[in-house]
Amino acid sequence: MRWRSRLTDEGDHDEKGIDVTLLFVCLGAAVGAPTRYLTDRFISSRHDSLFPWGTFIVNVVGSLLFGVLVGAATHLRVPVEAMAAGGIGFCGALTTYSTFGYETARLVEGGARLVAVLNVVASLTAGFGAAVLGYALGKIL
Amino acid sequence: MTEPRRHGAQVLAVIAIGGVLGAAGRYGIGLALPTPASGFPWGTFIVNTTGCLLIGILMVFIVDAGSAHRLARPFVGVGILGGYTTFSTYTVEAQSLLASGHPELAFGYLFGTAAAALAAVAIGVTATRALALPPDRRGGPR
Numbered sequence A: 001m002r003w004r005s006r007l008t009d010e011g012d013h014d015e016k017g018i019d020v021t022l023l024f025v026c027l028g029a030a031v032g033a034p035t036r037y038l039t040d041r042f043i044s045s046r047h048d049s050l051f052p053w054g055t056f057i058v059n060v061v062g063s064l065l066f067g068v069l070v071g072a073a074t075h076l077r078v079p080v081e082a083m084a085a086g087g088i089g090f091c092g093a094l095t096t097y098s099t100f101g102y103e104t105a106r107l108v109e110g111g112a113r114l115v116a117v118l119n120v121v122a123s124l125t126a127g128f129g130a131a132v133l134g135y136a137l138g139k140i141l
Numbered sequence B: 001m002t003e004p005r006r007h008g009a010q011v012l013a014v015i016a017i018g019g020v021l022g023a024a025g026r027y028g029i030g031l032a033l034p035t036p037a038s039g040f041p042w043g044t045f046i047v048n049t050t051g052c053l054l055i056g057i058l059m060v061f062i063v064d065a066g067s068a069h070r071l072a073r074p075f076v077g078v079g080i081l082g083g084y085t086t087f088s089t090y091t092v093e094a095q096s097l098l099a100s101g102h103p104e105l106a107f108g109y110l111f112g113t114a115a116a117a118l119a120a121v122a123i124g125v126t127a128t129r130a131l132a133l134p135p136d137r138r139g140g141p142r
Helices: A002-009 A020-044 A053-072 A080-094 A098-109 A113-140 B003-032 B042-064 B072-084 B088-099 B103-132
Strands: none
Touching: A020 A053, A020 A080, A020 B003, A020 B072, A053 A080, A053 A098, A053 A113, A053 B088, A080 B003, A080 B072, A080 B088, A098 A113, A098 B042, A098 B072, A098 B103, A113 B088, A113 B103, B003 B042, B003 B072, B042 B072, B042 B088, B042 B103, B088 B103
């Protein structure tokens, strides 16, 4: 992936040796993680269901946005800072695997095996589909 | 500020700080384990599976043992582990493998991560209950 090699190979350090890319990753994550929490609370308060809608939606939306960024970077000059802050930082912290895994385990433990299986199938299908769709949208931007 | 409002602000602040720490850790592992073109994304795989192991351990202390500080879950669970693990990088990496003509790797990565991550949560929960909880409470929360 071009954006990945640009981020990792060049090192992108300033004169003092600080990894500037890391600063942009942190900036994006500082916004992404609280956005995930607020979105989850907003959605959970409106859905009285076992299915973890909050985590599902942040994971699908984050996959779509990151897909758009990577797709756009194939033909536009997306600055490395935008990729770091928006992609790795914001989308990376907006989405989560640990909460997805934990919520699935809780469903299994609580006896809701069907909802657990549904959560895994739906999250993987919709998340992957969103990344494919986002990438295609980014390419025609 | 009123008490609940101050509490809400504290929760958001520790989530943001934790998210930054977790994302920085993820970025560091990504630098240490760069994915070769059309190769298996080991960096993200390791981040997501270790993050799932850690949330399994953490949640036993928070939910089952009930002994944690009120900010432990937002700071460590929502912030650090939520910022450390990622779903979007995972799906975009799988998309990229598929687009570059490696469907077996793309779907192997997609399902392999899910299987390993769910096993990691179960191992974290079970092992921590066995080691940290008294025998009568190892079956899980009441």
